[in-house]
Amino acid sequence: MVRPDTAPNVTGRTSGGEPLLAIAGLEVNYGAIAAVKGIDVEVREGEVVALLGANGAGKSTTLRTISGLTRPRGGTVSFASERIDRLSPSRIVRLGIAHCPEGRRVFGSLSVAENLRLGATARSDRESIAADRARVCDLFPVLRERMGQTAGTLSGGEQQMLALARAMMARPRLLLLDEPSLGIAPLIVQSIFRTLAELKEMGIAILLVEQNMSLALDLADRAYVLTTGSVSMSGPAAELKADYEAVAAAYLGTRR
Amino acid sequence: MSTELYIVQQLINAVALGSLYALVAIGLSMVFGILRMTNFAHGDMMMVGAFATLVFGAIGIPFWIAALGGVAAGAAAGVIVERVAYRPVRGAPDVTLLLTSLAVTYILENFGILVFTSSPKNFPLPDWMNTALQFHGGQITFTQINVVTVVLTIVALAFLGWFVTRTDAGLGMRAAAEDLGAAQLVGLDVNRLIVVAFAIASAFAGLAGVLWAAQAGIVEPHMGFTPLLKAFVAAIIGGFGSIAGALLGGFVLGGLEVLIVAFLPSAVSPYRDAIVFALLIAFLLFRPNGLLNRTQEVKL
Numbered sequence: 001m002v003r004p005d006t007a008p009n010v011t012g013r014t015s016g017g018e019p020l021l022a023i024a025g026l027e028v029n030y031g032a033i034a035a036v037k038g039i040d041v042e043v044r045e046g047e048v049v050a051l052l053g054a055n056g057a058g059k060s061t062t063l064r065t066i067s068g069l070t071r072p073r074g075g076t077v078s079f080a081s082e083r084i085d086r087l088s089p090s091r092i093v094r095l096g097i098a099h100c101p102e103g104r105r106v107f108g109s110l111s112v113a114e115n116l117r118l119g120a121t122a123r124s125d126r127e128s129i130a131a132d133r134a135r136v137c138d139l140f141p142v143l144r145e146r147m148g149q150t151a152g153t154l155s156g157g158e159q160q161m162l163a164l165a166r167a168m169m170a171r172p173r174l175l176l177l178d179e180p181s182l183g184i185a186p187l188i189v190q191s192i193f194r195t196l197a198e199l200k201e202m203g204i205a206i207l208l209v210e211q212n213m214s215l216a217l218d219l220a221d222r223a224y225v226l227t228t229g230s231v232s233m234s235g236p237a238a239e240l241k242a243d244y245e246a247v248a249a250a251y252l253g254t255r256r
Numbered sequence: 257m258s259t260e261l262y263i264v265q266q267l268i269n270a271v272a273l274g275s276l277y278a279l280v281a282i283g284l285s286m287v288f289g290i291l292r293m294t295n296f297a298h299g300d301m302m303m304v305g306a307f308a309t310l311v312f313g314a315i316g317i318p319f320w321i322a323a324l325g326g327v328a329a330g331a332a333a334g335v336i337v338e339r340v341a342y343r344p345v346r347g348a349p350d351v352t353l354l355l356t357s358l359a360v361t362y363i364l365e366n367f368g369i370l371v372f373t374s375s376p377k378n379f380p381l382p383d384w385m386n387t388a389l390q391f392h393g394g395q396i397t398f399t400q401i402n403v404v405t406v407v408l409t410i411v412a413l414a415f416l417g418w419f420v421t422r423t424d425a426g427l428g429m430r431a432a433a434e435d436l437g438a439a440q441l442v443g444l445d446v447n448r449l450i451v452v453a454f455a456i457a458s459a460f461a462g463l464a465g466v467l468w469a470a471q472a473g474i475v476e477p478h479m480g481f482t483p484l485l486k487a488f489v490a491a492i493i494g495g496f497g498s499i500a501g502a503l504l505g506g507f508v509l510g511g512l513e514v515l516i517v518a519f520l521p522s523a524v525s526p527y528r529d530a531i532v533f534a535l536l537i538a539f540l541l542f543r544p545n546g547l548l549n550r551t552q553e554v555k556l
Contacts, residue, residue, distance in 0.1 A: 067441060093443030105438035107431050119433050120426075122443035170443060 018081050020045045020205050021066070021097075021174055025075035027196040028061050035061040037229035038075065043174060046203040048196075050157050050216040050237065051225035054251045060102055062226075063176045066207070068092045079174070093122045098172035102179045102209075104163040108152030111145055115162055117149050119169030129169070129208040157188030162174050164195070166220040174205045193219060211250070217241045225250045261395045266518040272402040272471075274510025275409035279464040280487035281494070281502035282416065283457030289497040290453050292377070293353040297337055297360035298461055299484025303368055303477055305330035305462025306379065306469035313380040323466045330462015331455045333364075338454040343447075347507035369475030376474035385470065405467045412460060413503065420499065425452055433497065489536045495546025504547060 014022045020231040028036040036058040044248060045048045050060045064070040066077055068089035077085040084092055084125055087198040093099075098119075107115050116136065120129045137144040146154060160180055167175055180196070181189040193215055198208065200219065210216035217237045225233040225240070225247055233240065240247050280302065287295045309326030312431045313319060341360050345352050385400045420426040432439040433447050440446050461480075468483060469475045487502075490509040494501025509532065524531075539546065 018339070069437060069440060088445075088447075089440040090443045090445045099441045101438065101441060105435055105441070107434050107438065109434055110427070110430060114427060114431075118427065118439075118442045118444070147524070166442065 019043060020047075020080060021143060021207065022078045023062070023075070024078075026065065026072055026077065027064065027074035028058070028070055029073045030061075036072075037066070039224075039225055039226065039229070039231050041207075041231070043207050044204050045173075046143055046200075046205055046219045047222065048200050048206045048208060050220035050223035051207060051209045051226060052223055052247065052251075056228070057142070057226040058229040059226055060178055063099060063178050063207065063209060066092075066176060067097060069099075073249055088204050091137070093170055096171075096173035097176065098167035098170040098174075099176040099180065100163050100167040100180070102182065104156075104159045106128040106154055106159050106162050106166065109150055111150055112146045112154070113148065114161060115144075115166050116169050120171075121167035122135075122170055128171075132169055132171060136168050137197065139168070140165050146213075157184045158193070160184055160188070160192060163194075164192070168199070172204060174207065175199065176207050176209075178209045179211060180208075181210060181215060189215070213244075213251075214241070227251075258395070261392055262518075265396045265398070266514050267375050268398050269397070270514040271507070271520075272398070272405045272510075273506035273514060275405050276468055276471075276483065276506075277486050277490045278459045278506025279409055279412065279467075279511050280483050280492040281506045282400070282413075282499055283460045284484075284487050285491045285497055285499055285502035286429075286433075286453050286457045288491070289499070290429065290436065290450055291342070291353075292497075293342070293350075294357065294488075295342075295457075296354070296357040296484065297341075297364060299456065299480025299487070300336075300361055300364040300368075301330040301334050301461035302468060302480040303364070303456040303463025304333040304484060305465035306436020306475045306479060307368065307372060308462075309466050309469070310379060310475055312555040319380065326466045327459050329460040330465060331459035334461070335451055337364075338451060339429075343450075365477045367482075371391060372475075372477060374477055376476040377549040379469040379473055379475050381470050401467070401470050405471070409469065412463060415461075416456065416459050416499070417436060419456070425437050425449065429453060444480065448502060459481045486532070489532055491546075492536060492539055493546055495548040498546070498548055501548040508547070 002070050019148070023039060024043040025038050025040065026036055027034065027038050039058070039062065041051070041062070045067055051062065053059050053152040061070060065085070068084070068087055068091070072085050074107065076083060079095055079097060082095070084095065084139050107118065110118070116133055118133070123129055142158055143162060151159060154162060164180065180192055184192070188245065196206065196219055206217055208220060217240055220237040223237050223240050227250050233247060280298065284295060284298050287293065287298070300527045303479025304328040308329030309322045312322035312325045317325065337360055342353070345356050381401070385404060388397050388399050389403070390397050396528055420430060428439065428444045428449050429452065431442070432444060434447060436446060465480065465484065468479065486509060487506070490505035491502045492505070493508055494503065512535070513528055513532065516531055
């Protein structure tokens with residue numbers, strides 16, 4: 001997998017051809033419980049796709065399966081036309097998928113700089129890593145001020161920024177984002193979503209799991225609604241936004 | 257003998273004993289830090305290290321090289337045990353891991369009995385190491401092996417400190433110890449990190465085994481049992497899963513044991529271990545995170 005050393009190109013967005021990520025008939029079980037029951041999801045190069053649904057609908061499980069933390073019971077996950085559903089998480093990161101997990105999961109006892117260095121674990125090109133560190137600090141200037149602090153001392157919003165920056169340090173083609181707004185002050189959420197829009201402009205494909213439906217649909221090109229492990233609705237974000245009532249109903253009682 | 261000199265003498269004993277506890281406890285904590293698993297077979301790496309040194313010595317290899325071979329054998333045994341016994345049950349419930357490590361203990365110790373019988377063997381020590389160093393006209397006495405123990409422990413700790421703070425693998429290990437899932441998501445090869453952790457932990461246990469046998473003068477298949485229990489106590493006193501805590505706990509425990517024997521009435525001495533384990537219970541009740549009080553991450 002060779003990627004250019006400069007920022008990903010903006011014209012990478014294509015409407016035809018092979019999708020960047022293709023999930024087909026994916027089934028995932030936790031013990032005897034079926035968490036994901038045969039879903040098809042696609043993300044194209046440079047596209048932002050939202051995965052909506054109530055708690056327990058299988059959104060996070062889907063992301064965990066893409067990044068190799070959870071093994072599927074059936075179905076396939078392909079990235080850039082290559083099967084990845086039997087690969088280890090470290091191989092999958094190296095193919096160009098970075099997963100920014102729910103609850104941020106920054107390394108609280110390590111410094112901000114060390115967290116960023118760990119984000120680039122899959123890479124060995126020291127010079128471009130340094131350049132990317134400067135770039136993510138431009139995206140999140142507060143991290144530059146906090147570089148020597150341990151991540152545990154950051155506020156929730158700052159930790160979310162660090163988690164995003166850490167994922168960006170892997171220089172992903174596809175970013176998996178799990179609930180970036182969870183437990184974070186509204187002002188910071190706005191700033192984070194502005195940054196996500198910038199990432200989209202850079203041509204990075206994003207698969208976004210988000211409880212805040214209107215925020216997610218504003219950013220996304222397309223969306224899928226999961227209901228108890230199955231896709232109950234899907235389509236262009238603008239259309240789903242117009243049919244807000246139906247999407248909210250698909251949330252199974254957790255309408256907001 | 258003057259009180260000051262007596263205290264100096266006992267301090268040296270405490271540091272030498274604490275070094276051994278710390279060496280074993282650090283390995284226990286390293287493995288627990290990443291895998292959240294108490295490796296009861298850890299003490300048997302001491303036995304492997306000591307017996308390997310014995311065998312290497314018996315075929316005519318000079319002591320220092322034989323001892324180095326013993327440390328390497330301990331490391332190799334740890335890596336093999338991880339690969340063969342622990343990796344297949346990784347992620348299983350805690351009780352499965354516990355039973356697996358107990359099973360490994362039985363297998364290793366019985367293998368030791370099969371090959372070397374259960375009767376203690378003399379440990380071949382160069383004569384100079386057994387000679388006592390005397391100061392102040394014999395008022396302070398300690399054997400060379402005490403000095404060797406302390407020096408080698410410092411070397412091992414310096415290596416570990418360098419490894420953990422200055423290398424990429426060390427940074428990865430600290431990350432994995434804090435959050436194994438997140439460590440996988442940034443692309444760390446967790447299997448490799450676990451192998452490295454077992455190699456270092458078991459090398460430390462192997463070194464402790466060689467030094468323990470050198471102090472005791474004998475080797476036997478169950479020699480790892482008592483030090484393992486003590487290291488367990490030391491690790492809990494310091495804060496289980498923390499390397500610095502294990503180090504601190506090792507020296508605190510060594511100091512305490514020497515204190516009990518040296519400064520309390522001689523009638524109390526036989527109860528040394530009882531006092532130590534009572535302390536363990538007290539720590540588990542009142543300060544379960546240990547002296548360094550590393551707060552456990554609450555994962556949702």
